[in-house]
Amino acid sequence: MQIIGINAVNCFSFIPVYLYRYFGQNTQISLFSFGPMIFGYFSFANGxxxxxxxxxxxxxxxxSLKKQTTLLIVETGAKHKIN
Structure with missing residues (x-):
């Protein structure tokens, strides 16, 4: 059994494992029922x-946002020069 805590090897599993243990034991169907498979017990490399x-x-x-903004600025400048 794992003790809940943060260490160098297992630094990503503190909060999800806590949530899984809290909700998983108190509800029949839970959002965190797949917690250990998705979040839990990350190695450092996986993290x-x-x-x-x-x-x-x-x-x-x-x-992509910067590209959209640049296109908008260029388009506005072109319209301004035409008028």
Whole structure:
């Protein structure tokens, strides 16, 4: 049985395991019933992989928003020059 806590190897499982143990034991069907399979017992490598994927998605989101803003500014400038 795992003691709830944060250490170097298992640093991502504190909150989800706590929620799973709290809700999983008190309700028949729970959002956290798949907690250990999805969140629980992350190794350090899995955590770093997840972090890198989230960072990549964040950069893609910022890049797409920046591209949309740039297109809007260029379009507005072109309309201003025509008029």
């Amino acid at each position: 770093m992989f997840l972090l890198s994927v989230l960072l990549l998605l964040g950069f893609l989101l910022v890049w």
